[in-house]
Amino acid sequence: MRERLVISVAGKGGVGKTTISALLTRVITEMTKRSLLVVDADPVMNLPRALGVEVPLTVGDIASNLRKSIDEGSIGGAVTKQDILEGEIFESLVEGDKFDFLAMGRTEGEGCYCYVNRLLTQIIDTLSANYEITLLDMTAGLEHLSRRTNRNVDILIIVVDPSRAAYEAALRIRDLAKEVHIDFKKIIIIGNRFPQGMEQELESRLEEQSLTLIGMIPHDEELAKVNYLGTPLTELTPDSPALKAAEVIAEKLGLLSEVTLLKLLGTTE
């Protein structure tokens, strides 16, 4: 099996994770033919609107239904919990022309239900094996991330805006990522909405922490308007500075050409 690329977008609340996930989705679908799974892993669930996707059922909904069935004792016989969960999650996958979409919704991680949550992680892993690229819009807490067993190439993008809190959150997320032992091939930073001329300053500050700045997304008036109106980012004109910046970042990440990706990761197939 070929390696699959799994990109997680993390950062403090409000720094632009959902916006950047939506911009990257647009760039990947417009400029490549790569199969793409987009996952909204934030229970706040802003990504469906940004992408113009309807989500009838979240993974969290399915998990709580399963929990109810377990409690009521209505699951038995030859069908395992895993079979049921897997079947339903495949059903909750929103299949689009350009990409598929899955929303995690709210999942509880407490008590004896950790079995269900472990299953969920496994199922996401199973799903992502079917796509060349999986893009996850995360929460700062990195829930839903776990060490994967299949041959995924994990990239962690941490978004920062020009605030001390966002920078400190980025360092915490980096440390957390190490603690959960995910084998990230790359941890990189995107600066969002920085005033012009601050790139050098951010870059050298990150360098002290051995973190790489891959690019900057400027504050974009048109994007702000689209977000305010609640229309999907597909409405952005090709002139949008944020969209153009996302394209440069996607290119640098090797999302637009396979050769760059292999070179970036130093792997040969």
Ligand SMILES: Nc1ncnc2c1ncn2[C@@H]1O[C@H](COP(=O)(O)OP(=O)(O)O)[C@@H](O)[C@H]1O
């Ligand atoms: N580059 C940008 N230009 C204009 N507005 C932006 C930009 N990045 C984010 N925003 C706005 O900031 C708000 C928070 O962004 P969002 O992507 O939802 O953050 P997060 O997902 O990290 O919580 C949104 O209302 C969005 O419109």
Ligand SMILES: [Mg+2]
């Ligand atoms: Mg968000």
